[in-house]
Amino acid sequence: MPCFKLTVAYDGTGFVGWQKQARGTSIQGLLEDAVSALEGRRVTVTAAGRTDAGVHALAQVVSVQLERFVDEATVVRATNARLPAAIRVLDAREMPQGFHARFRATRKMYRYRIWNTEILSPFERGRAWHVPSPVLGVSAMDTAARLFEGRHDFSTFQAAGSDVQTAEREVLSSRVVREDPVVLFEITGNGFLRHMVRSIVGTLVEVGRGQRSIASVSEGLASCDRGQAGPTAPAEGLFLVCVEYE
């Protein structure tokens, strides 16, 4: 029974997110429909990261078990033929048995885009968080961002009501740069809690606005208290960039 690793890009605008929901259109649902049509029976697909409504992916990784023997190029062509243009299967690879997109992932990289000038370009709608003013203090934001590097308990930056075994995660890189008029936050880690990236971004923007000290970010992280985090930044600025495996 061949196991496939699909690399999938999507514009998350208008979807309820990766995961199937009682109402609304999910990326998982559409992808399962497309793969099921190829397979001739209902199949389930598993993603490395279950992105929220409005969050985008440049290269989400998805695993799926097929009974039919089809070649990689056919999987790409047949699924894309059934998917809307907002979702594209970029690549399909046959993997050894037991490959699991989520459990086998060793690293993920997320990017968050902030449009930091008065007027939001029409071409950036739904693809960035518009922070018209003030000009964000990127140097302070980057200093604060680096505090997240290393192994920490990220309870502070977790969605309310999350239920995970441990909130400990390792962040390998966490940086902020300005590519005018965009402020980019990029973070790579071995795993992420629900809303963790957006909660960190909301906190870093408070630093960039001069509303919050770098020390308070460090204290917030150590506190493991959700109340110490800044607001959760909007979904539309967030992109899952890539997922790595051993």
Next chain:
Amino acid sequence: MPCFKLTVAYDGTGFVGWQKQARGTSIQGLLEDAVSALEGRRVTVTAAGRTDAGVHALAQVVSVQLERFVDEATVVRATNARLPAAIRVLDAREMPQGFHARFRATRKMYRYRIWNTEILSPFERGRAWHVPSPVLGVSAMDTAARLFEGRHDFSTFQAAGSDVQTAEREVLSSRVVREDPVVLFEITGNGFLRHMVRSIVGTLVEVGRGQRSIASVSEGLASCDRGQAGPTAPAEGLFLVCVEYE
């Protein structure tokens, strides 16, 4: 009576084009509604280039006469507050009397984007012409593109049924480059005929596919015969980049 020069960006997707039509939503119509609300009476706006349905603008230039005395920042804020996010007034400048966005324009630059790889990115929908294969011969396309530089009668590359006094235009620069996986065509001239850029692009893509010789482009231009041009490339790849004035 102050005259304003507005710089306007828009994502042309879903609009009937710049110009007001009997049916459908035009950029001109929405902009006139927004400026009229500020002015308190119906006003007419004039654009440097009347872009077709689906064509985008990074910096269209628009002129409008106002009776009310309002400052430049207010014009920007008040119009954007009434426009959909797909259209943004980037800048407003008060100009000397007699400024006319179309008649006073001395140069315009257009960019055409071709997505030249198998799978169209979800983020490129409506913003590029998808030419999945073959890999276009950009060097030949660029050689052909340069044939358009100079003063020529562009009748060959004019929309059928056009009625203009003269089809003579001067092209200052016409170049093709690859920024993988995008093939970019950029053309600057003192004026453009209807469908001229898209008709040139359709012709250049025939060259890039190896279906057409560079000599035939030169002969086509000299023939002043619409039948010698390639197909008109789709609107969605075309961007009005900027307009210059003396």
